[in-house]
Amino acid sequence: MSDYVNEIRKRRTFAIISHPDAGKTTLTEKFLLYGGAIALAGSVKGKKTAKHAVSDWMEIEKQRGISVTSSVMQFHYNNYCINILDTPGHQDFSEDTYRTLMAADSAVMVIDASKGVERQTRKLFKVCTLRDIPIFTFINKMDREARDPFDLLEEIEQELGIRTYPINWPIGSGKEFKGVYDREKKHIIAFRANNGQREVEATEAEIGDQGLDALIGSDHHRTLADDIELLDGAGYEFDLEMVRHGKLSPVFFGSALTNFGVEPFLEEFLNMTTPPLPRKSDAGKIDPFDPDFSAFVFKIQANMNKAHRDRIAFMRICSGKFEKGMEVYHVQGGKKIKLMQPQQLMAQEREVIDEAFAGDIIGVFDPGIFSIGDTICSVSNKFSFGGIPTFAPEHFSRVQQVDTMKRKQFVKGISQIAQEGAIQIFQDLGGGMEEIIVGVVGTLQFDVLEYRLRNEYNVEIRMEGLPYQHIRWIENEELDPKTLNLTSDTKRIQDLKGNKLLIFANEWSIRWDQEHNEGLVLAEFGKS
Numbered sequence: 415m416s417d418y419v420n421e422i423r424k425r426r427t428f429a430i431i432s433h434p435d436a437g438k439t440t441l442t443e444k445f446l447l448y449g450g451a452i453a454l455a456g457s458v459k460g461k462k463t464a465k466h467a468v469s470d471w472m473e474i475e476k477q478r479g480i481s482v483t484s485s486v487m488q489f490h491y492n493n494y495c496i497n498i499l500d501t502p503g504h505q506d507f508s509e510d511t512y513r514t515l516m517a518a519d520s521a522v523m524v525i526d527a528s529k530g531v532e533r534q535t536r537k538l539f540k541v542c543t544l545r546d547i548p549i550f551t552f553i554n555k556m557d558r559e560a561r562d563p564f565d566l567l568e569e570i571e572q573e574l575g576i577r578t579y580p581i582n583w584p585i586g587s588g589k590e591f592k593g594v595y596d597r598e599k600k601h602i603i604a605f606r607a608n609n610g611q612r613e614v615e616a617t618e619a620e621i622g623d624q625g626l627d628a629l630i631g632s633d634h635h636r637t638l639a640d641d642i643e644l645l646d647g648a649g650y651e652f653d654l655e656m657v658r659h660g661k662l663s664p665v666f667f668g669s670a671l672t673n674f675g676v677e678p679f680l681e682e683f684l685n686m687t688t689p690p691l692p693r694k695s696d697a698g699k700i701d702p703f704d705p706d707f708s709a710f711v712f713k714i715q716a717n718m719n720k721a722h723r724d725r726i727a728f729m730r731i732c733s734g735k736f737e738k739g740m741e742v743y744h745v746q747g748g749k750k751i752k753l754m755q756p757q758q759l760m761a762q763e764r765e766v767i768d769e770a771f772a773g774d775i776i777g778v779f780d781p782g783i784f785s786i787g788d789t790i791c792s793v794s795n796k797f798s799f800g801g802i803p804t805f806a807p808e809h810f811s812r813v814q815q816v817d818t819m820k821r822k823q824f825v826k827g828i829s830q831i832a833q834e835g836a837i838q839i840f841q842d843l844g845g846g847m848e849e850i851i852v853g854v855v856g857t858l859q860f861d862v863l864e865y866r867l868r869n870e871y872n873v874e875i876r877m878e879g880l881p882y883q884h885i886r887w888i889e890n891e892e893l894d895p896k897t898l899n900l901t902s903d904t905k906r907i908q909d910l911k912g913n914k915l916l917i918f919a920n921e922w923s924i925r926w927d928q929e930h931n932e933g934l935v936l937a938e939f940g941k942s
Protein backbone atom coordinates (compact mmCIF):
# COMPACT_ATOMS: atom_id res chain seq x y z
CA MET A 415 0.00 0.00 0.00
CA SER A 416 1.36 3.36 -0.85
CA ASP A 417 2.47 5.62 1.94
CA TYR A 418 -0.09 8.31 1.44
CA VAL A 419 -2.99 5.85 1.58
CA ASN A 420 -1.65 4.57 4.87
CA GLU A 421 -1.29 8.08 6.20
CA ILE A 422 -4.85 9.02 5.28
CA ARG A 423 -6.20 5.85 6.92
CA LYS A 424 -4.58 6.92 10.16
CA ARG A 425 -6.29 10.32 10.18
CA ARG A 426 -9.15 11.13 12.55
CA THR A 427 -10.40 14.68 12.39
CA PHE A 428 -13.02 15.77 14.87
CA ALA A 429 -14.47 18.84 16.50
CA ILE A 430 -15.15 19.12 20.18
CA ILE A 431 -18.22 21.03 21.31
CA SER A 432 -19.78 21.94 24.62
CA HIS A 433 -21.63 24.56 26.58
CA PRO A 434 -19.01 26.74 28.32
CA ASP A 435 -17.62 25.12 31.46
CA ALA A 436 -18.76 21.59 30.69
CA GLY A 437 -15.11 20.54 30.49
CA LYS A 438 -14.15 20.70 26.82
CA THR A 439 -10.76 22.27 27.49
CA THR A 440 -9.97 19.82 30.26
CA LEU A 441 -10.89 16.85 28.09
CA THR A 442 -8.86 18.19 25.17
CA GLU A 443 -5.88 18.60 27.43
CA LYS A 444 -6.16 15.03 28.62
CA PHE A 445 -6.24 13.81 25.03
CA LEU A 446 -3.11 15.78 24.29
CA LEU A 447 -1.53 14.41 27.39
CA TYR A 448 -2.17 10.82 26.32
CA GLY A 449 -0.79 11.59 22.92
CA GLY A 450 2.35 12.97 24.51
CA ALA A 451 1.73 16.34 22.85
CA ILE A 452 1.93 18.15 26.17
CA ALA A 453 3.64 17.15 29.35
CA LEU A 454 1.26 18.46 31.94
CA ALA A 455 -2.43 19.17 31.97
CA GLY A 456 -5.17 19.90 34.43
CA SER A 457 -2.97 21.27 37.14
CA VAL A 458 -1.96 24.04 34.74
CA LYS A 459 -5.39 25.55 34.79
CA GLY A 460 -6.58 25.26 38.34
CA LYS A 461 -7.84 28.81 38.78
CA LYS A 462 -9.46 31.09 36.24
CA THR A 463 -6.73 33.68 36.75
CA ALA A 464 -4.00 31.18 36.05
CA LYS A 465 -5.92 29.56 33.26
CA HIS A 466 -3.78 29.09 30.19
CA ALA A 467 -5.40 26.24 28.38
CA VAL A 468 -3.30 25.31 25.40
CA SER A 469 -6.08 26.02 22.98
CA ASP A 470 -6.79 29.55 24.20
CA TRP A 471 -4.48 31.95 22.52
CA MET A 472 -6.14 35.27 22.19
CA GLU A 473 -5.80 37.83 24.95
CA ILE A 474 -9.49 38.40 25.04
CA GLU A 475 -10.08 34.74 25.56
CA LYS A 476 -7.84 34.75 28.57
CA GLN A 477 -9.57 37.81 29.96
CA ARG A 478 -13.02 36.43 29.57
CA GLY A 479 -12.16 32.80 30.11
CA ILE A 480 -13.97 31.68 27.01
CA SER A 481 -12.78 30.36 23.70
CA VAL A 482 -13.49 33.07 21.16
CA THR A 483 -12.08 31.43 18.10
CA SER A 484 -11.45 27.85 17.25
CA SER A 485 -8.00 26.43 17.14
CA VAL A 486 -6.60 23.25 15.73
CA MET A 487 -4.31 20.71 17.27
CA GLN A 488 -2.65 17.64 15.88
CA PHE A 489 -1.23 14.76 17.86
CA HIS A 490 -0.52 11.07 17.56
CA TYR A 491 -2.04 8.37 19.68
CA ASN A 492 -1.39 4.66 19.17
CA ASN A 493 -1.34 4.39 15.42
CA TYR A 494 -3.67 7.30 14.80
CA CYS A 495 -2.94 10.82 13.70
CA ILE A 496 -5.55 12.98 15.34
CA ASN A 497 -6.67 16.47 14.43
CA ILE A 498 -8.80 18.13 17.09
CA LEU A 499 -10.74 21.20 16.14
CA ASP A 500 -11.57 23.19 19.22
CA THR A 501 -14.71 25.30 18.95
CA PRO A 502 -15.76 28.39 20.83
CA GLY A 503 -18.32 27.45 23.47
CA HIS A 504 -20.03 30.81 23.57
CA GLN A 505 -23.22 31.09 21.53
CA ASP A 506 -22.14 34.39 20.01
CA PHE A 507 -19.58 32.47 18.00
CA SER A 508 -21.86 29.76 16.66
CA GLU A 509 -20.95 30.73 13.14
CA ASP A 510 -17.30 30.01 13.78
CA THR A 511 -18.31 26.66 15.24
CA TYR A 512 -20.42 25.93 12.22
CA ARG A 513 -17.52 26.56 9.85
CA THR A 514 -15.25 24.45 11.99
CA LEU A 515 -17.71 21.59 11.89
CA MET A 516 -17.57 21.77 8.11
CA ALA A 517 -13.94 20.73 8.43
CA ALA A 518 -14.58 17.84 10.84
CA ASP A 519 -15.56 14.23 10.21
CA SER A 520 -17.16 13.76 13.61
CA ALA A 521 -17.90 15.64 16.81
CA VAL A 522 -17.39 15.00 20.49
CA MET A 523 -20.05 16.60 22.65
CA VAL A 524 -19.12 17.22 26.27
CA ILE A 525 -21.99 17.46 28.73
CA ASP A 526 -21.84 18.40 32.40
CA ALA A 527 -23.44 15.52 34.33
CA SER A 528 -25.04 17.86 36.85
CA LYS A 529 -26.53 20.13 34.21
CA GLY A 530 -27.41 17.95 31.25
CA VAL A 531 -28.27 19.53 27.93
CA GLU A 532 -27.66 23.26 28.18
CA ARG A 533 -28.75 26.07 25.91
CA GLN A 534 -25.54 26.16 23.96
CA THR A 535 -25.32 22.38 23.64
CA ARG A 536 -28.65 22.54 21.89
CA LYS A 537 -27.56 25.21 19.46
CA LEU A 538 -24.23 23.58 18.64
CA PHE A 539 -25.85 20.22 18.28
CA LYS A 540 -28.27 21.60 15.74
CA VAL A 541 -25.28 22.74 13.75
CA CYS A 542 -23.83 19.22 13.88
CA THR A 543 -27.01 17.62 12.64
CA LEU A 544 -26.98 19.88 9.61
CA ARG A 545 -24.13 17.72 8.40
CA ASP A 546 -25.17 14.32 9.79
CA ILE A 547 -21.73 13.73 11.20
CA PRO A 548 -21.25 11.15 13.98
CA ILE A 549 -21.64 12.60 17.45
CA PHE A 550 -20.01 11.04 20.48
CA THR A 551 -21.17 12.11 23.92
CA PHE A 552 -18.91 12.39 26.94
CA ILE A 553 -20.88 13.00 30.13
CA ASN A 554 -18.35 14.71 32.31
CA LYS A 555 -17.84 15.56 35.98
CA MET A 556 -19.11 12.28 37.40
CA ASP A 557 -16.87 12.95 40.39
CA ARG A 558 -19.42 15.61 41.34
CA GLU A 559 -23.05 15.13 42.20
CA ALA A 560 -24.67 14.17 38.92
CA ARG A 561 -28.19 13.80 37.66
CA ASP A 562 -29.71 10.40 37.17
CA PRO A 563 -28.06 8.81 34.11
CA PHE A 564 -31.39 7.66 32.67
CA ASP A 565 -32.70 11.22 32.93
CA LEU A 566 -29.61 12.52 31.18
CA LEU A 567 -30.01 10.09 28.30
CA GLU A 568 -33.69 10.85 28.00
CA GLU A 569 -32.95 14.54 27.89
CA ILE A 570 -30.35 14.09 25.15
CA GLU A 571 -32.78 12.01 23.12
CA GLN A 572 -35.74 14.34 23.59
CA GLU A 573 -34.02 17.65 23.33
CA LEU A 574 -31.54 16.82 20.62
CA GLY A 575 -33.52 14.23 18.73
CA ILE A 576 -30.77 11.63 18.56
CA ARG A 577 -30.78 8.10 19.92
CA THR A 578 -28.23 7.20 22.56
CA TYR A 579 -26.29 4.08 23.40
CA PRO A 580 -24.34 4.10 26.67
CA ILE A 581 -21.05 2.31 26.12
CA ASN A 582 -20.39 2.40 29.83
CA TRP A 583 -22.64 3.05 32.81
CA PRO A 584 -21.80 5.06 35.93
CA ILE A 585 -21.89 3.64 39.41
CA GLY A 586 -22.93 6.47 41.74
CA SER A 587 -21.65 10.01 41.43
CA GLY A 588 -19.90 12.69 43.45
CA LYS A 589 -18.44 11.37 46.69
CA GLU A 590 -20.18 8.09 45.97
CA PHE A 591 -18.76 7.72 42.47
CA LYS A 592 -17.36 4.21 42.27
CA GLY A 593 -16.53 3.90 38.60
CA VAL A 594 -18.18 2.69 35.44
CA TYR A 595 -19.38 -0.60 34.08
CA ASP A 596 -18.15 -1.41 30.59
CA ARG A 597 -21.15 -2.93 28.83
CA GLU A 598 -19.23 -4.73 26.15
CA LYS A 599 -16.42 -6.12 28.25
CA LYS A 600 -18.85 -6.63 31.10
CA HIS A 601 -16.49 -5.47 33.78
CA ILE A 602 -16.08 -2.65 36.24
CA ILE A 603 -13.53 0.10 35.95
CA ALA A 604 -13.17 1.31 39.49
CA PHE A 605 -12.63 4.95 40.29
CA ARG A 606 -10.16 6.22 42.82
CA ALA A 607 -9.64 9.93 43.31
CA ASN A 608 -6.19 10.21 41.90
CA ASN A 609 -5.31 13.87 41.75
CA GLY A 610 -5.49 14.03 38.01
CA GLN A 611 -2.91 11.34 37.42
CA ARG A 612 -3.08 9.07 34.42
CA GLU A 613 -3.62 5.69 35.93
CA VAL A 614 -7.00 4.30 36.68
CA GLU A 615 -7.69 0.84 38.00
CA ALA A 616 -9.56 -1.52 35.74
CA THR A 617 -10.88 -4.19 38.02
CA GLU A 618 -12.13 -7.40 36.54
CA ALA A 619 -15.38 -7.83 38.37
CA GLU A 620 -18.64 -8.88 36.87
CA ILE A 621 -22.12 -8.09 38.02
CA GLY A 622 -23.12 -10.74 40.52
CA ASP A 623 -19.51 -11.39 41.60
CA GLN A 624 -19.15 -11.75 45.34
CA GLY A 625 -16.22 -9.35 45.39
CA LEU A 626 -18.23 -6.56 43.82
CA ASP A 627 -20.09 -5.81 47.04
CA ALA A 628 -16.78 -5.04 48.66
CA LEU A 629 -15.66 -2.89 45.76
CA ILE A 630 -18.71 -0.73 45.21
CA GLY A 631 -21.03 -1.57 48.08
CA SER A 632 -24.11 -3.79 47.96
CA ASP A 633 -26.52 -0.90 47.24
CA HIS A 634 -24.59 0.24 44.19
CA HIS A 635 -24.19 -3.37 43.12
CA ARG A 636 -27.94 -3.89 43.19
CA THR A 637 -28.69 -0.62 41.39
CA LEU A 638 -26.12 -1.42 38.74
CA ALA A 639 -27.60 -4.88 38.14
CA ASP A 640 -31.07 -3.34 37.75
CA ASP A 641 -29.85 -0.52 35.51
CA ILE A 642 -27.99 -2.83 33.17
CA GLU A 643 -30.93 -5.17 32.93
CA LEU A 644 -33.14 -2.25 32.02
CA LEU A 645 -30.65 -0.94 29.47
CA ASP A 646 -30.14 -4.32 27.84
CA GLY A 647 -33.86 -4.88 27.71
CA ALA A 648 -35.25 -1.47 26.81
CA GLY A 649 -32.38 0.55 25.35
CA TYR A 650 -31.47 0.90 21.70
CA GLU A 651 -29.22 -1.69 20.08
CA PHE A 652 -25.75 -0.62 19.15
CA ASP A 653 -25.55 0.02 15.41
CA LEU A 654 -22.29 1.34 13.99
CA GLU A 655 -23.94 2.42 10.75
CA MET A 656 -26.38 4.59 12.66
CA VAL A 657 -23.51 6.04 14.64
CA ARG A 658 -21.66 6.90 11.46
CA HIS A 659 -24.71 8.67 10.07
CA GLY A 660 -25.23 10.75 13.17
CA LYS A 661 -28.44 8.98 14.19
CA LEU A 662 -27.15 7.22 17.31
CA SER A 663 -24.73 8.75 19.76
CA PRO A 664 -22.46 6.46 21.79
CA VAL A 665 -22.41 7.82 25.35
CA PHE A 666 -19.53 7.61 27.79
CA PHE A 667 -19.52 8.64 31.43
CA GLY A 668 -16.36 9.91 33.06
CA SER A 669 -14.50 12.72 34.69
CA ALA A 670 -12.02 14.63 32.62
CA LEU A 671 -10.49 16.45 35.55
CA THR A 672 -9.61 13.31 37.45
CA ASN A 673 -8.76 11.53 34.22
CA PHE A 674 -11.35 8.92 34.74
CA GLY A 675 -12.75 7.25 31.65
CA VAL A 676 -10.85 9.51 29.28
CA GLU A 677 -8.49 6.98 27.75
CA PRO A 678 -11.15 4.28 27.21
CA PHE A 679 -13.30 6.97 25.64
CA LEU A 680 -10.51 8.05 23.31
CA GLU A 681 -9.80 4.46 22.30
CA GLU A 682 -13.40 3.50 21.63
CA PHE A 683 -14.09 6.75 19.88
CA LEU A 684 -11.12 6.30 17.56
CA ASN A 685 -12.31 2.80 16.75
CA MET A 686 -15.83 3.87 15.92
CA THR A 687 -15.20 7.04 14.01
CA THR A 688 -14.11 7.01 10.42
CA PRO A 689 -11.01 8.10 8.53
CA PRO A 690 -11.60 11.12 6.25
CA LEU A 691 -14.81 10.82 4.27
CA PRO A 692 -15.56 11.79 0.66
CA ARG A 693 -16.74 15.39 0.12
CA LYS A 694 -19.30 16.74 -2.29
CA SER A 695 -18.08 18.94 -5.12
CA ASP A 696 -19.46 20.19 -8.41
CA ALA A 697 -17.61 17.28 -10.04
CA GLY A 698 -19.26 14.66 -7.81
CA LYS A 699 -17.88 13.16 -4.63
CA ILE A 700 -14.18 13.60 -4.08
CA ASP A 701 -12.56 10.57 -2.51
CA PRO A 702 -9.94 11.34 0.17
CA PHE A 703 -7.68 8.69 -1.32
CA ASP A 704 -7.71 10.35 -4.70
CA PRO A 705 -4.04 11.18 -5.30
CA ASP A 706 -4.88 14.70 -6.54
CA PHE A 707 -4.61 17.25 -3.77
CA SER A 708 -7.70 19.25 -2.82
CA ALA A 709 -8.74 21.41 0.14
CA PHE A 710 -11.18 24.12 1.15
CA VAL A 711 -10.77 27.20 3.30
CA PHE A 712 -12.99 27.19 6.39
CA LYS A 713 -11.43 29.89 8.48
CA ILE A 714 -9.34 33.00 8.06
CA GLN A 715 -7.62 34.67 10.93
CA ALA A 716 -5.52 37.81 10.90
CA ASN A 717 -2.90 38.77 13.46
CA MET A 718 -2.95 35.51 15.32
CA ASN A 719 0.35 36.43 16.68
CA LYS A 720 1.02 40.12 17.16
CA ALA A 721 4.69 39.62 16.49
CA HIS A 722 3.93 38.16 13.07
CA ARG A 723 1.30 40.60 11.75
CA ASP A 724 -0.03 38.10 9.34
CA ARG A 725 -3.16 36.54 8.03
CA ILE A 726 -3.63 32.82 7.93
CA ALA A 727 -6.12 30.82 5.92
CA PHE A 728 -6.99 27.48 7.48
CA MET A 729 -7.82 24.75 5.07
CA ARG A 730 -9.03 21.23 5.46
CA ILE A 731 -7.32 18.85 3.08
CA CYS A 732 -9.99 16.71 1.44
CA SER A 733 -7.94 14.48 -0.83
CA GLY A 734 -4.41 13.49 -1.63
CA LYS A 735 -1.21 14.78 -0.22
CA PHE A 736 0.12 18.26 0.21
CA GLU A 737 3.78 18.90 -0.33
CA LYS A 738 5.58 22.07 0.52
CA GLY A 739 6.27 24.21 -2.52
CA MET A 740 3.75 22.40 -4.72
CA GLU A 741 1.80 24.37 -7.24
CA VAL A 742 -1.96 24.31 -6.74
CA TYR A 743 -5.00 25.92 -8.31
CA HIS A 744 -7.13 28.44 -6.42
CA VAL A 745 -10.53 27.97 -8.03
CA GLN A 746 -12.24 31.21 -6.91
CA GLY A 747 -9.18 33.29 -7.79
CA GLY A 748 -8.82 31.42 -11.11
CA LYS A 749 -5.06 31.23 -10.61
CA LYS A 750 -2.21 28.85 -10.06
CA ILE A 751 -0.57 29.59 -6.72
CA LYS A 752 1.91 28.24 -4.25
CA LEU A 753 0.73 27.81 -0.70
CA MET A 754 3.10 29.87 1.38
CA GLN A 755 4.49 28.94 4.76
CA PRO A 756 2.31 25.89 5.28
CA GLN A 757 2.01 25.19 8.97
CA GLN A 758 0.23 23.22 11.56
CA LEU A 759 -0.75 24.71 14.84
CA MET A 760 -0.61 23.73 18.39
CA ALA A 761 -2.06 26.67 20.29
CA GLN A 762 0.55 29.37 20.02
CA GLU A 763 3.21 27.18 18.57
CA ARG A 764 3.44 26.83 14.87
CA GLU A 765 5.38 24.27 13.03
CA VAL A 766 6.24 24.66 9.38
CA ILE A 767 5.43 21.42 7.63
CA ASP A 768 6.71 19.68 4.52
CA GLU A 769 3.73 17.47 3.89
CA ALA A 770 0.18 16.89 5.02
CA PHE A 771 -2.59 14.48 4.06
CA ALA A 772 -6.34 14.32 3.56
CA GLY A 773 -7.95 14.88 6.95
CA ASP A 774 -5.31 17.35 8.07
CA ILE A 775 -5.83 21.03 8.68
CA ILE A 776 -3.10 23.34 7.52
CA GLY A 777 -2.71 27.06 7.93
CA VAL A 778 -1.13 28.94 5.04
CA PHE A 779 -0.02 32.51 4.71
CA ASP A 780 -2.81 34.50 3.07
CA PRO A 781 -1.76 37.60 1.15
CA GLY A 782 -5.44 38.60 1.05
CA ILE A 783 -6.59 36.28 -1.75
CA PHE A 784 -8.67 33.72 0.09
CA SER A 785 -12.28 33.81 1.23
CA ILE A 786 -14.11 31.36 3.41
CA GLY A 787 -15.36 28.42 1.37
CA ASP A 788 -12.72 28.70 -1.39
CA THR A 789 -11.47 25.54 -3.04
CA ILE A 790 -7.83 24.74 -3.68
CA CYS A 791 -7.10 21.80 -5.94
CA SER A 792 -4.48 20.32 -8.16
CA VAL A 793 -3.69 22.11 -11.40
CA SER A 794 -4.64 19.08 -13.46
CA ASN A 795 -7.98 18.27 -11.87
CA LYS A 796 -10.14 21.31 -11.24
CA PHE A 797 -13.45 21.41 -9.37
CA SER A 798 -15.09 23.28 -6.57
CA PHE A 799 -16.45 22.16 -3.19
CA GLY A 800 -19.85 23.44 -2.03
CA GLY A 801 -19.66 26.85 -0.34
CA ILE A 802 -20.08 27.54 3.36
CA PRO A 803 -23.26 29.50 4.04
CA THR A 804 -23.09 32.58 6.24
CA PHE A 805 -25.41 33.14 9.16
CA ALA A 806 -27.71 36.14 9.00
CA PRO A 807 -26.59 38.81 11.48
CA GLU A 808 -29.10 39.57 14.24
CA HIS A 809 -27.48 42.60 15.87
CA PHE A 810 -26.43 45.83 14.23
CA SER A 811 -24.34 48.81 15.30
CA ARG A 812 -23.19 51.98 13.67
CA VAL A 813 -19.41 52.20 13.98
CA GLN A 814 -17.20 55.27 13.57
CA GLN A 815 -13.55 55.89 14.26
CA VAL A 816 -12.92 58.39 17.07
CA ASP A 817 -9.84 59.94 15.48
CA THR A 818 -10.58 60.88 11.87
CA MET A 819 -6.84 60.86 11.10
CA LYS A 820 -6.89 57.08 11.52
CA ARG A 821 -9.25 56.53 8.63
CA LYS A 822 -6.90 54.25 6.69
CA GLN A 823 -6.25 51.94 9.62
CA PHE A 824 -9.95 51.91 10.46
CA VAL A 825 -10.98 50.87 6.96
CA LYS A 826 -8.20 48.28 6.73
CA GLY A 827 -8.93 46.82 10.15
CA ILE A 828 -12.66 46.59 9.80
CA SER A 829 -12.41 45.20 6.25
CA GLN A 830 -9.92 42.53 7.29
CA ILE A 831 -12.00 41.47 10.26
CA ALA A 832 -15.03 41.29 7.97
CA GLN A 833 -13.09 39.12 5.49
CA GLU A 834 -12.42 36.69 8.29
CA GLY A 835 -16.17 36.32 8.57
CA ALA A 836 -16.29 37.48 12.20
CA ILE A 837 -18.52 40.44 11.35
CA GLN A 838 -20.43 41.62 8.30
CA ILE A 839 -20.14 45.22 7.21
CA PHE A 840 -22.60 47.48 5.42
CA GLN A 841 -23.06 51.13 4.56
CA ASP A 842 -25.94 53.53 4.48
CA LEU A 843 -27.45 53.54 1.02
CA GLY A 844 -25.10 55.73 -1.02
CA GLY A 845 -22.87 56.21 2.05
CA GLY A 846 -19.09 55.93 2.36
CA MET A 847 -16.66 54.22 4.68
CA GLU A 848 -16.72 57.00 7.32
CA GLU A 849 -19.55 55.27 9.06
CA ILE A 850 -20.07 51.61 8.87
CA ILE A 851 -22.96 49.48 9.91
CA VAL A 852 -21.70 46.29 11.45
CA GLY A 853 -23.88 43.19 11.68
CA VAL A 854 -23.03 40.27 13.96
CA VAL A 855 -24.59 36.99 14.99
CA GLY A 856 -23.75 37.46 18.68
CA THR A 857 -23.13 40.72 20.53
CA LEU A 858 -19.84 39.55 21.96
CA GLN A 859 -18.47 39.95 18.45
CA PHE A 860 -18.85 43.72 18.89
CA ASP A 861 -16.53 43.55 21.89
CA VAL A 862 -14.06 41.48 19.91
CA LEU A 863 -14.22 44.02 17.07
CA GLU A 864 -13.53 46.92 19.40
CA TYR A 865 -10.76 45.05 21.15
CA ARG A 866 -9.07 43.94 17.95
CA LEU A 867 -9.27 47.36 16.31
CA ARG A 868 -7.61 48.87 19.35
CA ASN A 869 -4.96 46.22 19.81
CA GLU A 870 -4.16 45.20 16.27
CA TYR A 871 -4.86 48.38 14.31
CA ASN A 872 -4.49 51.05 16.98
CA VAL A 873 -7.91 52.51 16.27
CA GLU A 874 -10.50 53.60 18.82
CA ILE A 875 -14.10 53.37 17.73
CA ARG A 876 -17.48 54.66 18.80
CA MET A 877 -20.34 52.22 18.55
CA GLU A 878 -24.02 52.95 18.61
CA GLY A 879 -26.45 50.05 18.80
CA LEU A 880 -29.18 50.01 16.18
CA PRO A 881 -32.62 48.52 16.84
CA TYR A 882 -32.61 46.06 13.91
CA GLN A 883 -32.78 42.29 14.16
CA HIS A 884 -33.38 40.92 10.70
CA ILE A 885 -31.70 41.31 7.36
CA ARG A 886 -32.76 40.57 3.80
CA TRP A 887 -31.02 41.01 0.48
CA ILE A 888 -33.08 42.67 -2.25
CA GLU A 889 -32.99 40.31 -5.20
CA ASN A 890 -34.57 42.70 -7.74
CA GLU A 891 -31.45 44.05 -9.43
CA GLU A 892 -33.02 47.01 -11.21
CA LEU A 893 -34.99 48.22 -8.24
CA ASP A 894 -34.13 51.55 -6.60
CA PRO A 895 -34.70 50.94 -2.86
CA LYS A 896 -35.65 54.59 -2.40
CA THR A 897 -38.88 53.92 -4.30
CA LEU A 898 -39.98 51.26 -1.81
CA ASN A 899 -42.84 51.92 0.58
CA LEU A 900 -41.42 50.75 3.93
CA THR A 901 -42.33 50.86 7.62
CA SER A 902 -40.52 53.49 9.67
CA ASP A 903 -38.42 50.82 11.34
CA THR A 904 -37.02 49.35 8.15
CA LYS A 905 -33.67 50.68 6.96
CA ARG A 906 -32.14 50.63 3.49
CA ILE A 907 -28.46 49.70 3.38
CA GLN A 908 -25.90 48.25 0.96
CA ASP A 909 -22.99 45.89 1.30
CA LEU A 910 -19.49 46.63 0.04
CA LYS A 911 -20.18 44.96 -3.27
CA GLY A 912 -23.07 47.37 -3.84
CA ASN A 913 -25.82 44.81 -3.20
CA LYS A 914 -28.94 46.43 -1.76
CA LEU A 915 -30.41 45.24 1.50
CA LEU A 916 -33.04 46.00 4.09
CA ILE A 917 -32.74 45.64 7.84
CA PHE A 918 -35.83 45.36 9.99
CA ALA A 919 -36.65 45.90 13.64
CA ASN A 920 -39.05 42.96 13.71
CA GLU A 921 -40.65 40.25 11.62
CA TRP A 922 -43.86 42.17 11.37
CA SER A 923 -42.06 44.85 9.33
CA ILE A 924 -40.70 42.24 6.92
CA ARG A 925 -44.23 41.06 6.25
CA TRP A 926 -45.66 44.59 5.98
CA ASP A 927 -42.95 45.67 3.55
CA GLN A 928 -43.48 42.65 1.36
CA GLU A 929 -47.22 43.10 1.31
CA HIS A 930 -46.92 46.76 0.34
CA ASN A 931 -44.31 46.37 -2.42
CA GLU A 932 -45.55 44.04 -5.06
CA GLY A 933 -42.84 42.03 -6.76
CA LEU A 934 -40.22 42.73 -4.11
CA VAL A 935 -38.03 39.64 -3.77
CA LEU A 936 -36.13 39.31 -0.51
CA ALA A 937 -33.47 36.68 0.24
CA GLU A 938 -32.37 35.60 3.66
CA PHE A 939 -28.82 34.77 2.63
CA GLY A 940 -26.39 37.03 0.87
CA LYS A 941 -24.62 36.33 -2.37
CA SER A 942 -21.01 35.56 -1.70
Ligand code: G4P
Nearest residue numbers: 432434435436437438439440460461555558669670671672
Ligand atom coordinates in the same frame (compact mmCIF):
# COMPACT_ATOMS: atom_id res chain seq x y z
P1 G4P B 1 -14.89 24.39 28.91
O1 G4P B 1 -13.62 24.32 28.12
O2 G4P B 1 -15.95 23.46 28.42
O3 G4P B 1 -15.40 25.77 29.14
O4 G4P B 1 -14.57 23.82 30.38
P2 G4P B 1 -13.20 23.64 31.14
O5 G4P B 1 -12.46 22.45 30.65
O6 G4P B 1 -12.48 24.93 31.19
O7 G4P B 1 -13.76 23.26 32.57
C1 G4P B 1 -14.59 24.12 33.32
C2 G4P B 1 -14.38 23.89 34.80
O8 G4P B 1 -14.81 22.57 35.15
C3 G4P B 1 -12.92 23.97 35.21
O9 G4P B 1 -12.89 24.53 36.49
C4 G4P B 1 -12.50 22.53 35.25
O10 G4P B 1 -11.42 22.28 36.11
C5 G4P B 1 -13.75 21.86 35.76
N1 G4P B 1 -13.83 20.45 35.33
C6 G4P B 1 -13.61 19.93 34.09
N2 G4P B 1 -13.78 18.60 34.10
C7 G4P B 1 -14.13 18.27 35.37
C8 G4P B 1 -14.43 17.01 36.01
O11 G4P B 1 -14.40 15.95 35.43
N3 G4P B 1 -14.73 17.09 37.33
C9 G4P B 1 -14.76 18.26 38.02
N4 G4P B 1 -15.08 18.20 39.31
N5 G4P B 1 -14.48 19.44 37.45
C10 G4P B 1 -14.16 19.45 36.14
P3 G4P B 1 -11.90 25.74 36.84
O12 G4P B 1 -11.36 26.36 35.61
O13 G4P B 1 -10.97 25.26 37.86
O14 G4P B 1 -12.66 26.83 37.48
P4 G4P B 1 -14.09 26.88 38.03
O15 G4P B 1 -14.98 27.02 36.82
O16 G4P B 1 -14.30 25.62 38.79
O17 G4P B 1 -14.08 28.08 38.88
